[in-house]
Amino acid sequence: MIRYSRVIGTGGYLPAEVRTNDQISQTVDTSDSWIYERTGIKSRRIAGPDESAASMAEIAARQAIDAAQINPEEIDLIIVATGTPDRIYPSTGCLLQQRLGIKNTVAFDVQAACSGSIFALSIADQYIKSGAVRTVLVVGSEICSRIVDWTDRSTCILFGDGAGAILLRASEETGVLSTHIHSDGEYEDLLYCPNPQVAIDANKHEAGYISMRGNEVFKVAVNTLGRIVDETLEANNMDKADIDWLVPHQANIRIIIATAKKLKMSMDQVVVTLENQGNTSSASVLIAFNEAVRDGRIQRGQVVLLEAFGAGFTWGSALIKY
Ligand code: UT7
16 A cells, blocks of 8 residues: 555645835845846735734644644644744644644754655655654745845845645555655855854854845756756656646746746646745745645646755755646
């Protein structure tokens, strides 16, 4: 008997405040046309002062629990992917566990920057396939607006806040077909966010903001995502034509178009959310997946390729027969 991790529920949350390109153009030297042409982004959501990664994770998680029609007590494992945890510890996973009011569950965080949800999905799938657990809640939740330097036009135009959730359960019916995750720590300088309280160099007083050499990241991202697509198809003995939907990390429309081209997929088969959400880091893939499930684009039995790339560098994919 093959044991799959089947998707039994999804959820998502976006904060209410919309920040448009025009609004950002009033404070830094940029324009709506530059941002839209180079990134595909028009606006992003910004969390309110009372919101946090844990509070947004709770809303997305409760939606997934409702969709799956399960009792939260049935969750054996909670994995939260976030680069913007409420606290260094307890983990956002533990804070979410408390918010959901459940006791007999293991909870922890995964930190793999924008690839975090794919890494978390991969861990969840291994735990389910091994028989160690039955039901896993995976959440990506990010409050990027708090680690963005709003005076740096090269980064502040890109990011947004939000959370996505997915519930997986052991099943004989299909689900996650394979996951593939990778890291290469060579590239720290191209994309990082310092932790100012735990400085590695006491003389270098860095603020806790995202720092990115965007153009160099862009090139590595396009090449790497092309390779992960091949790796995923080969591992499953599948052809490009077998994929019904691409759910990519939402960093830049030009990166997404390049990956779709490589897969010979029409943009009608690609779930794009970044226009009104920006890059929500580890949350982006799960938010996009949830949207396409809820609006009926992704149907049961279809094959969906999720992929992401982020700081580290980290990158990965998950192939799901939904
Ligand atoms: O999610 C994690 C992974 N992250 C990514 O995958 C992000 C990947 N990178 C990107 O998406 C793109 O590199 C950016 C959108 C960040 C930048 O686009 P680009 O086409 O690579 O532009 P660039 O960095 O090469 O900059 C081109 C020019 C520069 O001016 P000069 O040197 O040519 O005079 C920048 O100073 O554009 C300038 N520039 C801007 N101009 C107006 C940079 N940011 C802005 C801005 N508005 N916001």
